[in-house]
Amino acid sequence: QQFEKDLDKAIGGTWKKDTEPPYAALTYTFTRIEATTKRLEITALLTSFFLLVIKRSKAGDTDTLRLCVYLCINRLCPDYQGLELGIGESLLVKAIAESTGRAKEAIKDDLKREGDLGTVAVNSRSHQPTLWKPKPLTVPFVFARLTEIAKTSGNASQTKKVNVIMKLLAACTAPAALEAKYIIRSLEGKLRIRLAERTLIVALAHAVVLWQQDQEGKKWNNEQLAEQFEEATGIVKSVYSELPTYDLVIPALLAGGAKGLRESCKLTPGIPLKPMLAKPTKAIGEVLDRFEGKQFTCEYKYDGERAQVHRMQDGSVAVFSRNSEDMSKKYPDLVEQLPRCFKESAHSFVLDAEAVAIDKNTGKLLPFQELSRRKRKDVKIEDIQVKVCLFGFDLLFLNGESLLRKPLSERRELLRTHFQAVDGEFDFAKSSDSNTTEDIQAFLEESVKDGCEGLMVKTMESESSYYEPSRRSISWLKLKKDYLDGVGDSLDLVVIGGFHGKGKRTALYGAFLLACYDADSETYQAICKIGTGFTEEVLKSHTEILKELEVHALRADVDAGGAKPDVWFEPKVVWEVLAADLSLSPVYTAAKGLVDERGISLRFPRFIRIRDDKNSDDATGPEQIAEMYERQALAQSKPGKKKRGG
Numbered sequence: 001q002q003f004e005k006d007l008d009k010a011i012g013g014t015w016k017k018d019t020e021p022p023y024a025a026l027t028y029t030f031t032r033i034e035a036t037t038k039r040l041e042i043t044a045l046l047t048s049f050f051l052l053v054i055k056r057s058k059a060g061d062t063d064t065l066r067l068c069v070y071l072c073i074n075r076l077c078p079d080y081q082g083l084e085l086g087i088g089e090s091l092l093v094k095a096i097a098e099s100t101g102r103a104k105e106a107i108k109d110d111l112k113r114e115g116d117l118g119t120v121a122v123n124s125r126s127h128q129p130t131l132w133k134p135k136p137l138t139v140p141f142v143f144a145r146l147t148e149i150a151k152t153s154g155n156a157s158q159t160k161k162v163n164v165i166m167k168l169l170a171a172c173t174a175p176a177a178l179e180a181k182y183i184i185r186s187l188e189g190k191l192r193i194r195l196a197e198r199t200l201i202v203a204l205a206h207a208v209v210l211w212q213q214d215q216e217g218k219k220w221n222n223e224q225l226a227e228q229f230e231e232a233t234g235i236v237k238s239v240y241s242e243l244p245t246y247d248l249v250i251p252a253l254l255a256g257g258a259k260g261l262r263e264s265c266k267l268t269p270g271i272p273l274k275p276m277l278a279k280p281t282k283a284i285g286e287v288l289d290r291f292e293g294k295q296f297t298c299e300y301k302y303d304g305e306r307a308q309v310h311r312m313q314d315g316s317v318a319v320f321s322r323n324s325e326d327m328s329k330k331y332p333d334l335v336e337q338l339p340r341c342f343k344e345s346a347h348s349f350v351l352d353a354e355a356v357a358i359d360k361n362t363g364k365l366l367p368f369q370e371l372s373r374r375k376r377k378d379v380k381i382e383d384i385q386v387k388v389c390l391f392g393f394d395l396l397f398l399n400g401e402s403l404l405r406k407p408l409s410e411r412r413e414l415l416r417t418h419f420q421a422v423d424g425e426f427d428f429a430k431s432s433d434s435n436t437t438e439d440i441q442a443f444l445e446e447s448v449k450d451g452c453e454g455l456m457v458k459t460m461e462s463e464s465s466y467y468e469p470s471r472r473s474i475s476w477l478k479l480k481k482d483y484l485d486g487v488g489d490s491l492d493l494v495v496i497g498g499f500h501g502k503g504k505r506t507a508l509y510g511a512f513l514l515a516c517y518d519a520d521s522e523t524y525q526a527i528c529k530i531g532t533g534f535t536e537e538v539l540k541s542h543t544e545i546l547k548e549l550e551v552h553a554l555r556a557d558v559d560a561g562g563a564k565p566d567v568w569f570e571p572k573v574v575w576e577v578l579a580a581d582l583s584l585s586p587v588y589t590a591a592k593g594l595v596d597e598r599g600i601s602l603r604f605p606r607f608i609r610i611r612d613d614k615n616s617d618d619a620t621g622p623e624q625i626a627e628m629y630e631r632q633a634l635a636q637s638k639p640g641k642k643k644r645g646g
C-alpha cells in the first residue's frame, strides 16, 4: 500500500482504474528497483507493481500485465520469435542529439563521463524548453514503438528508427520518473536494474496469490501466505520452463491462478523449451563419486550444435537452437531429412539432439568448425557443402504427452521405438551403460577417436533422471577428453575490451579483455586478458568483427576492476576459452566475493572458438567460476597432487 501511495504521488496520480498504465509508473518502479541491491526488496517492489497492474486493468484484460512483464525483462516476445532490441550507440547518440538540439560531440563527452547513455538522455532533456505538451507515454504505446523499431529493416531503416526514438524521447514528460533513461537503456538492449528473470517470475507468482486473496475475500496469516507464495512460485517456475512464453502463461495465470496452470499450460511442440545442461567434471573418479549408488549411462558428447526438433500436430517440423532460435532456415536439409528418421507412430514430438557435420563421402564426423562454416540464414539445399547428421539423445514429448517427468531409461526406450537410424542422416547417440572405470575410460577414448569431444554421463533411473529444462543439472555430467588436464572445462566469455597491437600489428587489436556474466546483477565481470597464440589472420578477423562494437565509454554494467584496455566493446561477442588454471586476483572482478574478496582470473587463457550460438548473457557465470576454482583447490589439496599457483 505504501508503494501504491508513493507511486501515485511520484507520477501525479495519472494512473486511474481501467486506464492503461503510464510508462512513468513502470519507470518509477525501475528507479526503486535500481536503488536497492536486496533481492527480497526487488521482489516485493515488483510484486506490488504487478498487483497494481492487475487491479487497475479492465476486467478480463490480460495483455497489460503481459506487456509490463516483457518491458521489465526488456523483451518484446518469446525468444523463439527472435525480435530483439539492441540499437548501436551511434544511432542512439544521433537520436538524443536531434531530439534535444545538442551536438553529438557534447553527448559523447557526457557519455564518457557518465558511462550510461540513459542518464545522458535524461540530463540532455532538461536543456530543451518544451514548446508543446505531448501526450504522456503509456506502457502499451512504448511497447508498440519499441516493437516497431525492432521490426524496422531495409532501406532508410536508420532514419526511420531515429524518428521513432525522437518521438518517444520528446514525449518523456512525467516528473522525476526518468522515462528517457529507461527508453534508451531498453533500446540499447539492457535495463541494468539487476532484475533477473527468475526474480520476475517469483514476483509474478506472488502478485497473483495476493490478487486471488483479495478476490476470494480471504485473510491469510503470514505463515499461510508464505506457503501460498512458495507453492505458486514453484508451479509458475516449472510451467514456464516447459512453456517459456508469457503470451500463454500470463493469460492462463490470470484466468485460473497458479494452481490451474499445470493443466492449462504444458510443453507444446512449436514452442522450444530451454535445454537441460551439464556440469563439468575433471575425471572419471569424480563421475563415480558423484553418481555413487545410481545407475548411469555414458553417451558420446558430439561436437556439433544443439538441435531441438519439434514436430507439430499438423505435421510440420521446426529445428530450434540452444538459444531457442528457429534454425529451420539454416538447416533446410535437416528439415528435409527428418521425415525419414521417425516412424509413422510418432505424430508429434520434441526431440533433443546434436546436429553434427559429417564427411559426404566417408560419413566420418567432422569438428564443429566445419559446421560453423555454414551460412546461418536463407540456406538453399542445393548450395550446401557441409552435410549434417542428427544424433538423437532424448525425447521430451511424444504424441500429446510430455515425457519430462519420466526416467531417462523410459525416454530412451520411446526414442528408439519411434525413430530409426538412417545412414548419414540420423542416428541415436552412441551409449554404453557399463559403470566401471575401465569401461568408461575405454568408451571415452573411443568417442574421441570417432571425432567427439568426450562423454556425457547421465543418471538413468528414478526422479533424479527427469529432464530438467534450463538447468545445469548434476544429473548430467560432461567429461571432455581435452580438458582433463586443464581447469576441467572451457569457459564462454564475453569480449569487453581491446588492446592495440604492437609493431606491425598496430592496425589490429593484439589482445583482448574478457568477462564473465553475472545474471543476478546484470553485470559483466572482467576475468582476464588474452593475447597470446593468435595468428595474424585470426587477429584480423577478430578486429573486423569487434571494430564495429567499439563504444565510447566504459558501460555502467561492466565491472572492469583494475583492467585498462585501449578500447571498450559493446559486450556481444562470446568466445570459448581454455585455461591452465584459475587464480585469485586483485585486478579482476569475476566471482568477486564468492570464494574470496578478490576476484578470480584465468592463467594462460587460450582462445578455442567463437560461440555464435551463445548470447552475451549465456556466458559462463560467476557461480560456475567459483565452483571451478573450489574444485581445483580441492584437487590440489589431495595427496599426491602437485600444487599450482593461485
Ligand code: ATP
Pocket (backbone or CB within 6 Å): 275, 276, 277, 278, 279, 299, 300, 301, 302, 303, 304, 305, 306, 307, 322, 354, 393, 429, 456, 478, 490
Ligand atoms: P559446451 O557445449 O561447450 O560443453 P554448453 O554450455 O553449450 O557447453 P553443456 O551443458 O556444457 O553445454 O554441454 C552439453 C552440450 O553438449 C549440449 O548442449 C549439446 O549441444 C552437446 N551434446 C553433444 N552430445 C550430447 C549428448 N549425448 N547429450 C547431451 N548433450 C550433448
